[in-house]
Amino acid sequence: MSNDGNKYVLEDIGGGLYSFRHIQTGEILHGTVGPEKEARDLYMGSSGLMQNNAPSRTVFDIGTGCGAQLLALLDFINEPNNTCENLRIFSFDLEKLGLQALAGAAGHFPSALIHQEFLERAIATDNVIMKTPSGKTVEWNFVAGDFRETVLIPLTKEDGLKADAVFYDFFSPASHPWLWTFDLFKKLFEYSHPKTRLVTYSSATSVKAALAAAGWFVGNTIASGKKAKSIIAAGSLGELDDPLPAKFLSTFENSHKPFCPSETEESKQNIRERLRCHPQFRQD
Numbered sequence: 001m002s003n004d005g006n007k008y009v010l011e012d013i014g015g016g017l018y019s020f021r022h023i024q025t026g027e028i029l030h031g032t033v034g035p036e037k038e039a040r041d042l043y044m045g046s047s048g049l050m051q052n053n054a055p056s057r058t059v060f061d062i063g064t065g066c067g068a069q070l071l072a073l074l075d076f077i078n079e080p081n082n083t084c085e086n087l088r089i090f091s092f093d094l095e096k097l098g099l100q101a102l103a104g105a106a107g108h109f110p111s112a113l114i115h116q117e118f119l120e121r122a123i124a125t126d127n128v129i130m131k132t133p134s135g136k137t138v139e140w141n142f143v144a145g146d147f148r149e150t151v152l153i154p155l156t157k158e159d160g161l162k163a164d165a166v167f168y169d170f171f172s173p174a175s176h177p178w179l180w181t182f183d184l185f186k187k188l189f190e191y192s193h194p195k196t197r198l199v200t201y202s203s204a205t206s207v208k209a210a211l212a213a214a215g216w217f218v219g220n221t222i223a224s225g226k227k228a229k230s231i232i233a234a235g236s237l238g239e240l241d242d243p244l245p246a247k248f249l250s251t252f253e254n255s256h257k258p259f260c261p262s263e264t265e266e267s268k269q270n271i272r273e274r275l276r277c278h279p280q281f282r283q284d
């Protein structure tokens with residue numbers, strides 16, 4: 001399947017909710033719960049951004065698509081009663097077709113209507129700096145291109161850029177396995193600090209294993225419109241309310257799909273070895 005050119009159609013998902021269906025994969029973004037609830041409950045709720053007291057926060061919005069997490073972040077910075085004064089967002093995507101679809105259907109998404117001016121600017125340019133009515137600053141940067149390449153390019157001139165939260169929302173590992181690999185999670189780990197949290201809707205064993213092998217501590221967070229819990233990864237064990245237990249090692253070893261199909265033999269070997277000595281799973 002081609003991985004470029006992502007077109008969406010508006011989809012009525014019932015209960016008065018709307019989302020977008022990605023034409024190539026047939027995937028409905030944010031499944032049955034809808035974009036606003038999933039972005040708010042799963043991504044924002046698990047991210048720790050609301051509990052963090054630092055005045056400046058940096059977020060990677062990976063797989064921006066039709067902008068559900070982006071809108072939730074704008075809602076967050078527009079909320080006067082939190083300590084965040086400066087929010088810096090790096091949004092990664094191949095292109096802005098999803099944001100254009102959102103802008104075209106803004107009437108179905110209350111947050112999109114509120115942030116219409118931001119959306120128009122974001123579609124027109126890759127860097128938007130705006131003040132909220134209470135004087136807070138949001139700086140948005142669009143990182144256009146294939147994530148396998150853009151993740152390798154320095155995002156700023158400053159050394160040691162760290163993300164406080166990472167929202168990882170690509171199409172599923174089944175349809176886009178090349179975006180769920182050990183190498184990508186290892187690269188992202190370089191942007192982490194001990195309190196960084198990475199949130200994704202996936203619950204796949206192969207994703208948990210690749211994240212852990214890449215250096216992350218890995219746990220479960222809320223299920224979002226499905227049975228299995230979603231994955232949260234963090235820069236330290238203390239950030240996780242529900243860390244994977246040591247017996248995850250045997251789950252991994254007995255799994256029919258322990259690796260994402262795009263992993264190289266070298267990466268598979270690395271994952272096996274690194275998992276065995278990961279401090280989260282050591283049983284001594």
Ligand SMILES: C[S@@+](CC[C@H](N)C(=O)[O-])C[C@H]1O[C@@H](n2cnc3c(N)ncnc32)[C@H](O)[C@@H]1O
Pocket residue numbers: 003006029035062063064065066067068069092093094095098145146147148169170171176179
């Ligand atoms: C599941 S959608 C994201 C949904 C989005 N977060 C939302 O709230 O609407 C996945 C996104 O990944 C993007 N994508 C697919 N392949 C990519 C790649 N190789 N590099 C960067 N982005 C990619 C697609 O353009 C699409 O917008």
